[in-house]
Amino acid sequence: MQVTFLGTSSGVPTRTRNVSAVAVRLPQRPELWLFDCGEGTQHQFLKSELRLSQLRRVFITHMHGDHVFGLPGLLASLGLAGNSFGVDLYGPDQLAGYLDDVLRSTSSRIGYPIEVHRVRETADRNEVLFEDNDFLVRCTPLNHRVPAYAYRIDQKPRPGRFDIELAKTLNIPPGPIYADLKRGEKVKLQDGRVIDGKKLCGPSRPGASFVYCTDTLFSESAIELSKGADLLIHEATYAHKDAEMAYQRKHSTSTMAAQTAAEADVGQLILTHLSPRYMPGNATTPNDLLNEAKAIFPNTLLAKDFLQLEIKPGCNSS
Structure with missing residues (x-):
């Protein structure tokens, strides 16, 4: 699996960071999955090497604007292009009504099938959200001011190499x-x-695993969902010194994200959803948040827009 960050800021965009969106390109099939869709995400697609026509599934964590304002426009543009075979959407209960209201009030016509899946009951019951021959998706509730969910993709074991x-x-x-x-x-x-x-064929090869976790205060359910994952993308809205603000607004600090990664024994942690208050040049910078996290979980990276990386299976820290 290949991950591309299309937005890494929290709340509002900055000159160098758009609001939340992460694209996952699946191996050996022309298919993209999108996690969150903040305002301007379709512009970020245009600046990347990704092809919007390959979009097949969209997973929304929660209904705050910096995670969903870009979705109606993106879906409408995909319809105008006329090259989509359909999109499945997953998210909170309010997602279907939000899309219906926006698309109807703007007379936007979507010329391809859309199906919206409510994830609340699946998350509460710890059931599988989606499964096909190659992938399995699960989700879990998070601790935020509105209903929010983390998602995990597991690539199923692949056949061994053919002799x-x-x-x-x-x-x-x-x-x-x-x-x-x-x-x-x-x-x-x-x-x-x-x-x-x-x-x-040789021995079966493990598949890659990926967890996307935002927005949330430190969450035991996020640890459980992330256990043994190859890659954890976790919000780090605040620095450790601003923990009181994080508790008030139910967001994570850099150290909370690192603690989640350490307790879940993931392979790698990437910090995203950074507050604009930590822009370079300010008293506290994104590199300070990175260093705070690395003190707890050394294999940590700082996300930036258009960062692209391959998820390597079987690389958890144990």
């Missing part, structure tokens, strides 16, 4: 049959032999 030389030694003719064998399926050849693809 093409062994296949040639067994006189298995190349072609589409190799794809079936790579998936570990049993295949009957024209000469009557039945070949078990599992015997031509």
